[in-house]
Amino acid sequence: MQPGQRREAAILGSGAFLPEGVLGNAELEALVDTSDAWILERTGISERRRAGAGETASVMGWQAARRALRAAGEPQVDAIVVATCSPDSLLPSTACLIQRRLGLPGIPAFDISAACSGYVYAVAAARALIRAGSATTVLVVATEAMTSLVDYGDRSTCVLFGDGAGASVVGAVPEGGIAAVRWGADGSEADLIYYGPKAGDPASGNGLRMHGKGTFRIAVERMTEIAELVCADAGWSAAEVDLLVPHQANLRIIEAAAKRAGIPMQRVMVDIDRLGNTSAASIPIALAEAEAAGRLRPGDRVICVAFGAGTTWGGMALQWNEPGAR
Numbered sequence: 001m002q003p004g005q006r007r008e009a010a011i012l013g014s015g016a017f018l019p020e021g022v023l024g025n026a027e028l029e030a031l032v033d034t035s036d037a038w039i040l041e042r043t044g045i046s047e048r049r050r051a052g053a054g055e056t057a058s059v060m061g062w063q064a065a066r067r068a069l070r071a072a073g074e075p076q077v078d079a080i081v082v083a084t085c086s087p088d089s090l091l092p093s094t095a096c097l098i099q100r101r102l103g104l105p106g107i108p109a110f111d112i113s114a115a116c117s118g119y120v121y122a123v124a125a126a127r128a129l130i131r132a133g134s135a136t137t138v139l140v141v142a143t144e145a146m147t148s149l150v151d152y153g154d155r156s157t158c159v160l161f162g163d164g165a166g167a168s169v170v171g172a173v174p175e176g177g178i179a180a181v182r183w184g185a186d187g188s189e190a191d192l193i194y195y196g197p198k199a200g201d202p203a204s205g206n207g208l209r210m211h212g213k214g215t216f217r218i219a220v221e222r223m224t225e226i227a228e229l230v231c232a233d234a235g236w237s238a239a240e241v242d243l244l245v246p247h248q249a250n251l252r253i254i255e256a257a258a259k260r261a262g263i264p265m266q267r268v269m270v271d272i273d274r275l276g277n278t279s280a281a282s283i284p285i286a287l288a289e290a291e292a293a294g295r296l297r298p299g300d301r302v303i304c305v306a307f308g309a310g311t312t313w314g315g316m317a318l319q320w321n322e323p324g325a326r
C-alpha cells in the first residue's frame, strides 16, 4: 500500500483449530433422553468437537491465529480482536492471553462479546480500524469452548454445541476485499438465548439456555434479510454469489435462509454435520475449511451471515483475496 492510496480491508490469511476430542450423537444418547435420529433430523449434526484438558478458548484461538498468520505471510500485526462468549476467565481478556502466546506485546488487544455474531462484529471493527487508517493489519480470532458452558442435562441445547477456533488476518488492500458489512442487535430479545439457570428454576444451575422455536424463526428471518442487504450493498445479485458461508446453528436454519435468499445449497458451505454449532468460531472455521477444500478462489464473491444471543446479527459481502496479497 502506498501512502494516500485508497484503503479497503480484505481477509489475507485464514486458519482454524479443532480439538481432537469428538462427541458423537451416540455419546449424547447415554447422557440425555435423545436419539441419533432426532438430532440428525432436527439439526443435521452427527458429531461435534470437545476440547480436552487445557484446551481453553485462548489456547485454541492461539493455534488458529498461528495458522492464519502463516497463511498471510507473517505480517506485522497492529491490533488483536477476539470474539468469544466462552473466555478462559472474565479477566484478563482472551485477546491478551492470545497476545501473550503469540509474543506480540504493545499492540491493542481486546475481546468482543456478541455470541454467534462475534466473528462478523470483530471483522466489522477490524475493517473500520483499517479504513480509518488506525491499523494496517488486524488479527481477528473467534474461539469458543462452548462445551464448558453446556448443561449436559438439558437435551434441547446440549446436542447443539461444539468447540473450536478460527482466525482471519484482515489487512489493508487498495481494492477488493470486504465490500459491505451490516451489524445490529436487539436487546429486547435478550431472554431468547442466555447463560444461567433454567427460567423459573433457580436450582437448575448455570448452563446455556435457549428458546429453540422462537430463536429458529428469528434466525431464519434475520439471516435471510442480512444476506439480501449485504448483497444489495455490494451490488450483487444472488446468482452472482459464489459461496454463502452462514453461521452453523442448525442445518434447517441454513437451508431455509439460503432458499429464501435465492442461493442453492451447492453454493453454501456446511460443516455443521461434523462440528455442530461453534458459536462465534463457526464462520471463520467454515471459511478456512472452504479455502482448504478449494471452494474459495481469488475473486470469488462470498457472503457471510450470522445470528446469535443478544440478540445480535451481522453479515458481510467480500471478494476473496489471494492469501497474503497486498
Ligand code: UT7
Pocket: 033, 034, 035, 038, 039, 042, 043, 116, 155, 156, 157, 159, 193, 211, 212, 213, 215, 216, 219, 248, 249, 250, 253, 277, 279, 307, 308, 309
Ligand atoms: O447459534 C445461535 C442461534 N441458535 C439457533 O438458531 C438454534 C435455533 N433452534 C433450533 O435449532 C431448534 O429449535 C432446536 C434444535 C433447538 C429444537 O428443534 P425443534 O424442531 O424446534 O424442536 P422443539 O424445541 O419444538 O421440540 C420438539 C420436541 C419437544 O418435545 P414435545 O414437547 O413435542 O414432547 C422437545 O422436548 O422435541 C423435544 N426435544 C428433543 N427430543 C429429543 C428437544 N430436544 C430434544 C432432543 N432429543 N435433543
